[in-house]
Amino acid sequence: MALAGTTILGLLKLADVLLLLVEAAPAVIASLQETRDRLAQMADQGRDPTPAEWDELLLTLQANSDEIQAIRDAANRGE
Secondary structure, eight states: OHHHHHHHHHHHHHHHHHHHHHHHHHHHHHHHHHHHHHHHHHHHHTOOOOHHHHHHHHHHHHHHHHHHHHHHHHHHHTO
8 A cells, every 4th residue: 555655646746747847848948949049040140149148148048947957856856
């Protein structure tokens, strides 16, 4: 009986993590797509990002990374 309880708790944890991923995925994907589009536009223009654009790009990528890490942390804590 304890094994069934452990299995159920593991499945519950997996379901919670999947819900977090589904919740966060659209925003992260949209942000990454926007960043990619901006970089493609700069490449088409044959230019490098300005210092301000670099700062914004790095902040955006860090925010996406932080969101993904928060999901990993929640998964590891069993939330």
